[in-house]
Amino acid sequence: xxxxxxxxxxxxxxxxxxxxxxxxxxxxxxxxxxxxxxxxxxxxxxxxxxxxxxxxxxxxxxxxxxxxxxxxxxxxxxxxxxxxxxxxxxxxxxxxxxxxxxxxxxxxxxxxxxxxxxxxxxxxxxxxxxxxxxxxxxxxxxxxxxxxxxxxxxxxxxxxxxxxxxxxxxxxxxxxxxxxxxxxxxxxxxxxxxxxxx
Numbered sequence: 001x002x003x004x005x006x007x008x009x010x011x012x013x014x015x016x017x018x019x020x021x022x023x024x025x026x027x028x029x030x031x032x033x034x035x036x037x038x039x040x041x042x043x044x045x046x047x048x049x050x051x052x053x054x055x056x057x058x059x060x061x062x063x064x065x066x067x068x069x070x071x072x073x074x075x076x077x078x079x080x081x082x083x084x085x086x087x088x089x090x091x092x093x094x095x096x097x098x099x100x101x102x103x104x105x106x107x108x109x110x111x112x113x114x115x116x117x118x119x120x121x122x123x124x125x126x127x128x129x130x131x132x133x134x135x136x137x138x139x140x141x142x143x144x145x146x147x148x149x150x151x152x153x154x155x156x157x158x159x160x161x162x163x164x165x166x167x168x169x170x171x172x173x174x175x176x177x178x179x180x181x182x183x184x185x186x187x188x189x190x191x192x193x194x195x196x197x198x
Contacts, residue, residue: 020059027057084170087134088178095127095182106186107194116187123183124176131175135168142167 017026034040040051048054099106109119146157 023057023059027055027059031055084174087131088174091127091130091134091175091178092182094130095123095179096185098126099123099182099186102186103189103194103197106189107191107197110189110191111195120183120187123186124179127179127182128172128175131171131173131178132168134175135171138171139164139167 013030015026015030017023034053034055035051038052106119143159146159149155150157
């Protein structure tokens with residue numbers, strides 16, 4: 001290689017293509033010419049172990065980065081799904097404890113004429129509020145984390161408004177779904193039994 005390029009110290013050769021579409025063909029052509037110039041036989045041209053050089057092109061690097069990004073996206077999606085499940089179970093448990101603690105209050109409400117739908121609505125609103133508060137905290141943590149990553153690692157943050165809206169919507173829905181069972185349990189209580197409780 002030294003004799004070919006007439007240099008004593010080298011780190012690599014850079015070739016620039018006119019268009020992104022020609023990267024692969026130019027890379028193959030450079031590979032063939034280097035192999036011929038360095039005496040690599042035609043049968044070994046595809047054997048990277050035999051060649052005294054390596055060729056990298058942007059297309060390969062971009063493909064590897066895309067694979068890494070896809071893997072990270074899948075991992076983050078799985079973590080988000082697990083978080084949603086854990087969050088919904090947490091909201092449901094909190095609401096079940098609330099229903100148990102407020103059994104007498106529910107019995108009193110029913111004896112005063114509150115309908116099943118009124119009690120159902122009350123507990124659904126409470127669980128949805130819990131989910132929404134979690135959504136607000138989650139979005140705030142995401143924004144703060146994004147700014148920290150940008151300031152320390154120099155990676156620019158991208159926070160499209162639709163993602164923030166999506167985060168709030170998912171938190172709202174999780175709170176709503178998690179509150180269905182506890183709210184139904186509260187609304188279905190017998191007022192006499194509820195007043196005797198505790």
